[in-house]
Amino acid sequence: MIAELSAAYVCLHVGFKLALPDGREPLSTTGLRASLLPMACGVLLCLASVAAAAAPVADAPATTRPATAASAATASPQLPAGSWQAVEDFLAGSTDARGYLGAVSLVMADGKVVQSGAYGHRDLGRASPMREDSIFRVYSMTKTVTTVAVLILVEEGRLSLDAPIDRYLPEFSGLQRFTGGSADAPQLAPAGSRPTLRQLLTHTAGFATASNEEATRLLERAD
Incomplete structure (x- = not known):
């Protein structure tokens, strides 16, 4: 739930360009869900790691210098080393010459970007690499935004x-x-x-x- 991640307030946005250059249907709905499952599991693990890294910890022993404690308290949350690799591998493999055109990923914690990436291409001819600021049609990505808003209302006891x-x-x-x-x-x-x-x-x-x-x-x- 959203409140459990409030210390880091993590947000993930992954967008796919779904058109295939030869006009083939990329995947059925069932196939698409199955293909995204490994990435979803990896994303959840990464988000859990970020939330844990950003969560408050018990006070340090008195021997800890105040300056060091202050620095630790204000440090930006970071993804544990290697924790995002499985997601990157999936996105890179899914946007090769036989897959989707491209994808953009973004992970934020506490209002700061801790991981982002662009994969594949942004044109049917696969000549222009995807960029992190590439423009996508929103389409079903509104479902993620709506779901987060609903879960916030659930945590507030209103739904x-x-x-x-x-x-x-x-x-x-x-x-x-x-x-x-x-x-x-x-x-x-x-x-x-x-x-x-x-x-x-x-x-x-x-x-x-x-x-x-x-x-x-x-x-x-x-x-």
Whole structure:
């Protein structure tokens, strides 16, 4: 949770250019999640290390000089040596000639950048190296920002992850599920349960995706 990292207040942003030069579909949703899992695990380990490094420690013995203690208290948090290597290896390998065009990573602790990097390229011809200040379309990266904001509200006691989402958004009450037919003549049935906020944030609430064209059309029409 966010409060557990408040001493370092760590933020990670990883952006991918997903287009492939030969027009191939890069990965299915399932494949994309599976391919990002090693990186996600590495990121979590790094963030935990930064938080631990930045967390307050017990007072030093009286023999410690005040100047040294003050310096330690104000020192910028650092990633432990080698802790980011697995993530860098993943990003570099994922943006080679057979993979994504490029990626940019950034880790911040206590408002300071402790690790950043640019990988791959920023053009379809793979002639221009990616830069840390390259501009990306935001797309699904808004989900990360929204999730962090929601978790802050959870820690403040204003939201509950396991509460049904219609508690906060009444428009989601009385949900129905698509069981067949078409967008013009849908077959609907009551949803088996009320999706929770946790399910909404983890893409397990049961809402239609591009894998079901008719359900997606019906959802877009309802919007």
